[in-house]
Amino acid sequence: MNEPIAGRSFRDQAIPESIEAVHVLLDELWADAPFVPDMDRMTFATAVIEAASNIVQHALPEFPTPVDLGVDISVRTHSLRAEISAFGATDPQLDTEAKGMPGPEAESGRGLALIRALVSTVTFARQDGTNIWVLSRDSTPHP
Template sequence: MSIWWSLHLRREAASVPLARRLLLGTMESAGVDPDVSYDLSLALTEACANAVEHGGRTEPGELPAEYRVTAYLDGEKCRIEVADSGPGFPGGPVPAVRRPAPEAECGRGLRLIEELADHVHFGNRSGRGGAVVSFDKIIKWRDGALLKVS
């Protein structure tokens, strides 16, 4: 058994906790270990916050742009992808993620995602533009978990 869901969210700060709560609820219902759920939900929060902040410009009076969150929970792995319609990452199809200065007040989100997930990919969407952040993590299950693969 597996779970897959996709959300199309407005690029507004209020959308970030909605995505996080849906992920946490799904993982709790499936029986994922709470530590793994927390790590993935924090990484998702950072990816969504980046999409909200950098995912496109809107003119005054326009509706906010949207971004998409997709999550797959299958077998022993959870994979999450956040894609926006902004200018994308600078530096080509696979951008270099720079370390923020110690005194910087922002810029730590992508590094945090790298620390929390087992595999991370930062890239740009082809065609329409925009950034894509995808990451996955090996799942640990609680005893009696609904989706646990034996």
């Protein structure tokens, strides 16, 4: 069975300081999973930070309370998975089917294109006032 070997979680207000906390979370995670290749670490961490940053910068509250950012990351032998959530955010009405980088005149959409380029799969779901991004990256540990 492919049980998680290491994992970390974070939840707090979606404010700029939360991004630094996610960086720390990732650094702690890699200490527990030294077998993950550097390239996988770098690309996965970049995708996670980009998704979290998009929530901090663009998520609008659906309720009078602020939006919370949640990050749950797990490492398995051959994969990395992150669930990045915007608790209490409005529906972003994203074009989740768009592929590739938008043109130079586009005002948005580059973050999602970058995330897609860095991970194996990206899914988006909206459930009970929460926007949930699930990112996964296939990884092959060094022998």
